[in-house]
Amino acid sequence: MVEMRRAASCGILRDARKVGHIPTSSGPMTQRHSVLFKAGWISLAIIGVAILIFGLITASMPASSGLPYLRAIGVASIGMGLFGLLITTIAYRRRERWAWFALWYYPLFWTWHLVGGLPPGKDRVHQVVFIVLSLAGLLLPLREFFPRRGTRDPTTS
Secondary structure, eight states, X not given: OHHHHHHHHTTSXXXXXXXXXXXXXXXXXXXXXXXXXXXXXXXXHHHHHHHHHHXXXXXXXXXXXXXXXXXXXXXXXXXXXXXXXXXXXXIITTTOHHHHHHXXXXXXXXXXXXXXXXXXXXXXXXXXXXXXXXXXXXXXXXXXXXXXXXXXXXXXX
C-alpha cells in the first residue's frame, strides 16, 4: 500500500483517480460501467432520502394526532434512512462489497411490506417503486462489486 501511495504521488500511476485505485481499462466498457454505477448509487440514495424524510415527518407529528407508536416508527425511520444514505454515499460509492450486501436490506424490507400489507400508506405504489429502485441500484453495477476473473487485482477487493 505504501508503494501504491508513493507511485501515485510520483505520477507513476497517471490514470489513477485516487490512491489505491488501479484502473483496469479505459474506453466504452469503463464508461458504461461508470454510468451504471452512478445510476445504481443514486437509486439507492433516493430510497435513503425518502425514508429519512418520511421519518422526519412522522416523528414531528403531534402525539395527539395519532398513536404514540407512530412517532417511534418515525424515529426508527430516521435512523434507517440515515444509515442507508451514509452506507450508500460512502461505502457503496467506494465499491466496498459489505455495503452492497448490507443494502440488500432495502428490497427485502420493501418486499416484506408489500407482501405483508404493512404500512406506511394504503397504496402500494411507493413500495413497488422502492423495490424496483433498490434492485436496480444493486444489480446494474453488479460487475463493479464482482468483476470477472482477471479484470481486477485480487488485493484491491
